[in-house]
Amino acid sequence: MDFTALSKRELEGTKAELEEDYRRFQEKHLSLNMARGKPSCRQLELSNDMLATLNSSSSFLSSDGTDCRNYGLADGIPELRNIFSAMMEVSADNIIVGGNSSLNMMFNTVSCGVTHGFAGCEPWGCQKGLKFLCPAPGYDRHFKVTEYFGFDLVTVPMTPTGPDMDAVEKYAENDPSVKGIWCVPKYENPTGITFSDETVKRFARLKPAAKDFRIFWDNAYCVHDLTDDPDRLLSLWHECEKEGTLENVFFFSSTSKITFPGAGVSAMAAGDGNLRDIRKYNSVMTIGPDKLNQLRHIYFLKDINGVKAQMARHRAIIAPKFKTALKKLDTAVKGTNTASWTTPKGGYFISVDVMPGCAKRVVELCKNAGVTLTGAGATYPYGKDPQDSNIRLAPTYPPLEELEQAMDLFCTAIKLAAAEKLLSEKL
């Protein structure tokens, strides 16, 4: 039933039915949350054994002989670099392993640019009218960092192959006030798409107008596959090496969604020049990261095969949730012409585009019936979706049966909001 083809009378009837459905949801007094990309309790349990890897009789020495209980080793323990090197497809020598938050590393990197600058350029904080490219829909916390530091956020459309590279090139190669771009290149937050080979190559070939333009390549979901035919991301590191453009990029990743979201390990990589700037910053900022937690990760994951085995266990828990969420949409919304959505092969999110002007209403309807979604607009710079259309679904946290209830409500809300809108247009 295509809602856009219904007469006013048919729409009124449909809306009345949907309102009746909605009331029944309200009577259930749900209290469910699909707002953030949080692993579920069952996923957390997959890493519980990591906690017992260290005890009084453990060896606390890293491979270079450092006692991980004491001060030192600003770059983190060497053995973890190999794991991140394999995960991120970057050179192990150019990795810094840090604390529990890659967002914190990205924030520090932007902050370093603002107060001290990169490659000998004037600090960003001393330059005026700076801009940062934000492919949208994208990750709200990325956008917030550059917003907090006073950049003008420039929206670049996200396409099924990655950011609109015509737009990226136009801005970055012609305007020296454009200083960087946020990217989640694999299983993007929230669309779940993976940048195509051509997109990665165009990033590697980018010739920014500003010498201190930087690509923030947040490969947060690099090993977070959910199917037997996972997406394959071309290594930007290797492409940049070929093009001689390594200094244009900061690479990030973490184990937040491999081990524990609150107690994982973050990592970044960069070319030698950028690393010099970052290491200087780090040497003043801290005496070193928590190396015992890094050691726990080594003892628990061992190597990249350990990571892959752990991700297979995550997949077994998460994949059915994605399947359920997508099936509910297929069953209840497909063919109604009220929404479209992505079918990700990995990551943490499904991106749903409801009828323009309806996203806030859908989120409100869900909230008033006890289901919290990511705020409408969150996936756009400044939290403002110009179409009021995009909603990010995070299906990992609720248990399966709760997810089913939440998705039933969500589907009803999509159609109810659409019926309201279409009717208001016929008045």
Next chain:
Amino acid sequence: MDFTALSKRELEGTKAELEEDYRRFQEKHLSLNMARGKPSCRQLELSNDMLATLNSSSSFLSSDGTDCRNYGLADGIPELRNIFSAMMEVSADNIIVGGNSSLNMMFNTVSCGVTHGFAGCEPWGCQKGLKFLCPAPGYDRHFKVTEYFGFDLVTVPMTPTGPDMDAVEKYAENDPSVKGIWCVPKYENPTGITFSDETVKRFARLKPAAKDFRIFWDNAYCVHDLTDDPDRLLSLWHECEKEGTLENVFFFSSTSKITFPGAGVSAMAAGDGNLRDIRKYNSVMTIGPDKLNQLRHIYFLKDINGVKAQMARHRAIIAPKFKTALKKLDTAVKGTNTASWTTPKGGYFISVDVMPGCAKRVVELCKNAGVTLTGAGATYPYGKDPQDSNIRLAPTYPPLEELEQAMDLFCTAIKLAAAEKLLSEKL
């Protein structure tokens, strides 16, 4: 034997004997380190049991019901606030518990001032010609932070009762370009002195010319007593509450020298206004600290009594080292008029003032015989001691017998450098 009273001939004889002693040290091929305030291996072992407090069957819930394995709780887990509240003598409601490094928290706080400012003032980065007060001898890493952010470092003399408060008041109350001061109020690094009640009260009564002047009160050694009659530091928090000046201060501490230097927990406290600024900064910077490590601290230390018991165990290991170092100085250097030193009742350091112009030479002599000391000058802004006189001793790291050897060499070096200097003046 007062070196300054010796004739040229007597000095030559003394110098020759000292050179002979020195050669014997060189023949031992020592490789010892007294450079940094690092806990020894035996001290690290005191906290090994903390590592096993978490395992698969632990409760991972904080007292407010948060699963510490997952995202969230930007201020840290509530139960740790009570411990830090008792340690720091500040209100538990105004504490943020963070990651493994209080230096990192201080760096972030300065960085926040530089990029965003405090109390609605223009960011420090937009103001010109700013100064920061550095009581010296003091902690090199403090000075480095404000140097890195471009402040002019203004040396304030350290006295036996704390920083020269006449100088502090003169600068802070008359010059709005003075934006803050670094303080280690108890068992100061490196002098080991504790600020007197009068000094604390004068800090509380300070009326800075700049609204965004801030005291960085790094109470790193608040529970680090080494004697039965420990120093008692007046609570600046309570004094400031009386005076209505709480917004002038940021308070810091950590468990780095209670549990693990590399894997402890840091904390900061501030008045409501400053906390608003810092919480906003933190909310963009990270999703939250490593709460599992916080939980380990709670399970291991339990409460302030657990902290005190742990510190008694540290004392049992450290106090004999301080005693040995001081005894060596008393036996070999006292009465020679070549050096003076402090006798701290706690903390991690002994501050030695050798003959003016001799500190670099003493450090060089020690280094060439295999003992690494903190670089001469490190305790002064820009690493430059105008008198070339102060040397920071860190006696905690080496085992007792190694410390004895290192101290014997150090005492010889002090006297040899003095003999060299006095002789050169007689030429």
